[in-house]
Amino acid sequence: MELTIENMTCGGCAKSVTKAIQSVDPNARIETNPAARSVKVETTASTAALQQVLEEAGYPASAT
Template sequence: MELRIEGMSCGGCAKSVTKAIQSVDSAARVEANPAERSVRVETSAAQAAILRVLEQAGYPATVS
């Protein structure tokens, strides 16, 4: 899934986003690009669960 995260602007943000996603699915593959504020996620978790955990972490996301 492709996500847009407006609040992700640096490497530290990208690490926080990755950690949040992997708290739902520890095997998730996450490719974060802070410059483009985009994240590509390969996961078996439900999209709603990923969006919810990002919201809770302070990084609300939209599906792009």
């Protein structure tokens, strides 16, 4: 799945996003791109679960 995260603007943000996603699925494959403000995730977790944990971390995400 691919998510757009408007306020992920740097490597530090990308680390926080990665950590939040891994809290839901520790085995997720995550590819962040702060320049494009997007993240690609291979996971067994639902989009809603990822969006919720990212919202809680301060990085609201929308599915693309």
